[in-house]
Amino acid sequence: GHYISVDTSYKGEKAVLSSPDLYSEEWSCVRLIYQIATTSDTSPDPARLNLYLRQEGESFDRLLWSAKEPSDSWLIASLDLMNSTKKYKLVLEGEIGQDKSTSIAVFEIKITSGYCIECDFEENHLCGYVNRWNPNVNWFVGGGNIRNSQSILPKDHTLNSALGHYMYVDSVYVKHFQEVAQLISPKTMAPISGCLSFYYQLKQESSIVFTVYLRDMSGFYEEIWKTDNALNADWALAEVDFNAPYPMEVIFEVAFNSAKGGYVALDDISFSPVYCSNQTGTPFNPVNAGCNFEEDLCNFYQDHKDGPGWSRVKVKRNVYRAGDHTTGFGYYLLANTKFTSQPGYIGRLYGPTLPGNLQFCLRFYYALYGFFKMSGSLAVYIFEENHVVQEKIWSVLDSPKGVWTQAEISFKKPMPCKVVFVSWCKSFWDCGLVALDDISLSLGSCQAADLLLPSPGECTFEKDECVFTQKKRGRGSWHRKRGPTPTSYTGPRGDHTTGVGYYMYIEASNMVYGQRAYLVSRPLRGTSGKQCLTFFYHMYGAGTGLLSVYLKKEGDDEEIPLWRRTGEQSISWLRGLIEYESDTNYQIIFEAIRGVSIRSDTAIDDILFQAGPCLEVEEIQFSSGYPDSLNEIEY
Template identity: 60%
Template sequence: MSPIVKVLLVLQLYVTFTCVANEVDFLSGTKKLPGSCDFQGGICGYESENTSSVEWILNEEGRYISLDHSFGDGPQKSVLVSPDLQPMEWTCLRVIYQISTSVPDYDPSKLNVYIRPEGESFDFLLWSGSDPSDSWLIASIDLKNTSQSYKIVLEGLLGEDTGASIAIFEISLTLGYCLACDFEENSICGYMNFWNPNVNWFVGGGAVRNSPSTLTMDHTLKNETGHYMYVDSIYAKRIQEVAQLMSPITTTPMSGCFSFHYQIQKASEIEFMLYTRDKYGHYEEIWKAEEYTPSKWNLAEVNIRAPYPIAVIFEVAFYSAVAGYVALDDISFSPHLCANETDIFFDTSEASCDFEDDICSFKQDIRDGPGWTRVTVKRNVYRPGDHTTGQGYFLLTSTKSSRFQSGYIRHLYGPTLPEDLKYCLRFFYAMYGYSKVTSTLAVYLYEENLIVREKIWSSPSTSKGIWTEAEVSFQKPMSTKIVFVSLCKSFWDCGLIGLDDITVTLGDCRNKQGLWLSHPGECTFEVDGCGYTQQKRDRSSWHRTRGSTPTSFTGPQGDHTTGVGYYMYIEASNMHMGQKARLFSQLLRGVYGLQCVTFFYHMYGSGTGILNVYLKVEGENKEQLLWRRVGDQSISWLRDQVEYKCNRNHKIIFEAIRGLSLKSDIAIDDISLQKGSCKELEITRYSSRILEDLNEIEY
């Protein structure tokens, strides 16, 4: 069966289902905003962009648009752009779509949804889907409050599979949060039942009269035509049959009051609970029905923290086939705390520190004697500076203060972390001079009495003298403190330990890759080249690599992002003096006002040449020099920022020129292109520092 035939069959089923409830659509009170389209009378002002290799096709009956290989084989791309949309309060964007394939797992097709804010150089990726399906799926995407006009951009990418297709049935924009739902819409707001052979969530009310659990009225409309969700024990086959209803996954950070109305028929034989679940399957119970009036609508409110993508799951467990029912209606969300709760959300920034201004909320044990010292390092070619900028501050502990002792132990105590939360700790460390590095730096969790402790991380045996990222996830049922412990068992085994850029966030550390979709102008080179291109690719081009460069006494020992990741560099041994390698950004839309380029660069080696940053305006031959560095700068990764203005389409170019000798490798990493003024120019920050600072050292 062809993908398009599948689409038509599924469409017929969808229309058959929705026709039953069409009589109450007008009762839901949900107003569709401009930008919404059901493709009944056309494509609602959406237009194909000239970057498309094929176009979306409107079905002859006007029920959906689709994309397939009818007009050519091989990878295809089609971009559909909405009309200009005006600033709105918090809005929920829903896309009903289907991706079909004839060869599973072969070069999958993909549907991407972007937002294009007015005055921005980039389209911001909101959501991406590639899972094939024989039925319509719903993508629910929260759009935060905005004060600027914007457009919605839909990008269909067809892979090599010639039988693949992508179809869009409806685009819907409504005011409010995607978590909110009164179940009056046919799509039930993207909520999904986890199918169970015996007990499941169903839509109740309206024209549906197929269960003894049907209520006389819903909560929204207070009559029998309104809709709600319910689950009944009548089909339960064993003790503790479980039914789950899952919300759409959140797509932007949010915290506030989650509320809903519910009914429970028999309290003694039913458990009704509310969980959050992250993408890795970690469940956290946040509410349980305990005090309520049976067979009446009850209001429940609970504070929700969603700093990373989560789904909310309503779970009902039946302990008897005659336990009755649970009904659910009018789910809502508010960015404010619930009225009946005083829970204050913990600000994880209180447990984070880059040590640029002070040691933040961290403390030391005076019984340790001279311990961790906040220092900065003058720009030099012998020892690296801090991780944050290459010229800032970090913490250092060493044997210099313990020269007549057999060893030492140093403690650095973080602030108290509230109980029952999942945390991710990330930090950067560097070690120098240790003959045995295993466990010379460790992280412990101390209970508040500072007596009971648990080791959650220790330095591996492969540590080397570069800034390396470490991360660890943890959750404890009691309040705890993070404690960094530096241990030296004997003088001859000791050296220097640096600590910098400690961050604590909520959630599993694995959320790092799937947290929120990153800024499109940011590139760490960890996955690929981020759309940066070169006019030619040969041995004298920019190269993406990890670890140290082949030539001694030049180039970095690792990347800036994690210490073990990727960066771009030129290999001087493959070039002759004065030869250039040029790296071009993707085409950036021109905007009015300042724009900022932030990047890290590494220029170490006695023969180091030149690194330039240029602005290239589309249609012009002349390039504008924005920034330049010449010669050996530091053994450290250094951060710099440069501002520019350009209201025409343009590119940013990184140009490296090989110097006098083989010791001329140049590297760049962690590039960020953003609208607005740079917070600070690195050259200004460096030149204004007081060099006589008592904590500024060379070692």
Template identity: 55%
Template sequence: MTREREDNQTNNRGHYMYVDSVYAKHFQEVAKFTSPMTTVPMSGCLSFFYHRDQEMGNIFSVFTRDQQGHYEDVWKPDVYITSGWTHVSVDIKAPRPLELVFEAAFNSARGGYVAIDDITFSPDFCHTDTEPTFDPSIANCDFDRGMCLYHQEREDSTGWRRVTVKANLYRIGDHTLGTGSFLLANAPSSSRPGYVGRLHGPLLPGNHRYCVRFFYLLHGSKSIDNALLLYIYDENNVAQEKVWTLGDSSRGVWTQMEITYMKPMTTKLVFVSICKNFWECGLIAIDDITVSLGDCRAHTDPLPTECDFEGGVCGFIQDKTEDKADWLRVRGHTPTSYTGPRGDHTTGVGHFLYIEASLMRPGHKARLLTSDLRGSSSTQCLVFFFHMYGSGTGILSVLLRDGETDRLLWRRRGEQSVSWMKAMVDYTCMNKHQIIFEAIRGPTLRSDIALDDISFKRGPCTDLTDVTPFSGSSEYFNEIEK
């Protein structure tokens, strides 16, 4: 609330913000006063005045909150002061979009009040000994001009090699340009049986939240166990935490991975590749490592080569021009009975995309588009899982957009199964293109359609069973399996 009374600056009749327990409607009510979300990285000195009474009846604090809802304490009062306005100055850092929240929580019906006034921000730190915001780009590397600040665990180790692929050896080359360099592990010519390759990155200061992104490529591997892992080491290599390991992945295509972490001590990234048998392990490549401050989910820059929708929609785009509804990202079962899945395909408790038939009219469509995909003269394989259960289920189609032309690749009509089903679709397009997932609502509310675990692979689809691939225009072409 705003009150006109003696404010802090002039002791005259000005305005300030306050919250009073007499206006609370519920016991233990919490009041929040929130700033706009920042739009550019910033750091400096936050200054404000506060006035407070009834120490035992309320809790007053200031914190930041990012776009994903993560909180970070900025300030809490150390002592209870009753005599007039009290000045506070505290250093804050906002390397990613943040909002500032002043919170007062009342513990009793006589919780008193909290007032704030004269909130200011200066780009200069309040205290001269405050450490400036750290630039994590020292850990970035595309390997085109060398190893940057990365190094092997042992100087004589050849487990990770920087290579520049000759034309047509790996058709897509490195990730950055297609003609540059990347790091390669498990090369039989440079490793020995039972080898472990560890690639260490530069030291990163503690008490920062880091977003780590990199691209990896898996080639010819039969076994993916320990093929590629990412560890966080402390600076003395004593504390070691595995934060990511390679799961079932697309072969022969660069795939982006992102990990967010925060540690109190100085840390470094360590990429580990283990191979006991060269005949099973194949080759592992990494490229374009980037490290930034903040949560990865606060940024959107992933490629749709593989997506389980746990961290977001992976760069997929809702079509706002040719449809009447959107695909929804949810967890758990869909709200309408006798239609939709009970959980996602990946784990049963994760996220998936679906259309909610109750929000659409019969015949309305929802379209989901990939961002632009690179063309290739060779066959590509699209793999995804879909769920079409319900007596009124409509149509699910996959189309290829090449310029202004949409070409049908795959289609299913009506109820298919109460379980998730796998589809594998071969296609060829030499030009830059997009893949479109189109769902059309059926005649009744029991018409939910869901998608999960979408991935793209180079080369034709393999492990085709039950149904023979088809290259015509029937609604039952290409491969499907339960």
């Protein structure tokens, strides 16, 4: 047969293969048979094979999958494609690194309707299912013309004939007590829930344990089905409710107690997005357990017997007191704001009830002001539903004062529970202010979320400069930095993404008045319809100059101004929103101009390109200075 390959004559370049226009109104599965071959063991810049989804109306391709592990045999990758009404293309990209002995080959790309975890085992790639090799007990392919087992079945289930195939595991080679054979499904790449069904046959002389597990990316096993020890001389149907909100593998595991245990056969694994049992409950939506406090407390509430613990407040843009994390001029929560006659205070903020037995990742931002002792000023507890059992899962140790810092906590509890944010202080002299904002909850552990592929069109500058390059690196250039800038009374004290990450800024001390620095995106794909650009900017310092954003269309020398700010704006990171259109390929340019003094460090962070109009609109696209220097807290 034939295959396509990329070799090292293209060192440092990318080879791109694009599919025709595709439609998938039903859920479908892409299977890719590939190999990355190399003779060297380690390479600082390994070859990569990437698969992108290019959707109509999007300026960015979404990375679906990426591989860089070399192998000496063909490998299979299975990727779920969610149903969509838009046209799309699949784009295969081979990146040859600096290694001279590498080649990347692709043997087959196949798109089938249905889910990747479904399989009838009639094709030789076994739908990407793999057997975890064990010296004695393994899953084998049975049926067809294969006659290699003492307890072979007369017929498979799919074709109901001797020519059909199935998977089986036999006890004939068992040497040790409780040896285990595992058949592992491809990883689910998109959130799915519903009914998993399969057919199995069981012939046993002594006890066989046949179990189905879900395994998440942190290696945690959850049993979802186990056979009852009835004899099944014919194919029996098993159905089990299945919920994979984050990437998981399904594992079919068989354990024997002796060499005369018998066998287990498996065939026709299928999936339906409707639960087997008539569950009508709506699946839990983690969005309802988060809040940015712009409108109200969302689904959070306080216990009034504690007294006024947390207050929802906002601060107008000013150069003394930082605003909220969401926009820089919105609402956030503040504990211990109103002076009371009591010597200390306690504030408890209760979240909504969360279902049990799911893995969660909780993220939130906090900022502390004026504490002598940090410990105990903010803690997070889990309350089980009866409010009797409480467990502390996080507390602040030490953090830079007045900087919005991100905290993330993974947890999983067997019972329904609530997350409670507690701020308390025993004596008035120790008490400062605790601020809380942008609470979000997602399914899966935080570590698993970090492994997820980045969303297209997002740049946080944590790893590199993403799609941006400098027009001229030199004195008038943008620098990637973490922590505060060197000059006092100007620039941010931490980034916007986590408080301890990276941002881009201009260092005014190295520039002269009126000198410009350009950060230019690579050419982006033009689309019909509106696009929305969101970013955060920091303009603090008495001598601050200008920050402008331009749109430059391909083949056109003119740079169209989209947005501008002049002079000092706020001590906070502020959100900028720009709505624009371009049906030809284009570039976005961030231009900073140094102001009259060295207190002119201008910074940007967290840039996000999104298709479609902006959900909110900024009233002023071009403005100078901040309106008033009020720094009172508004209740």
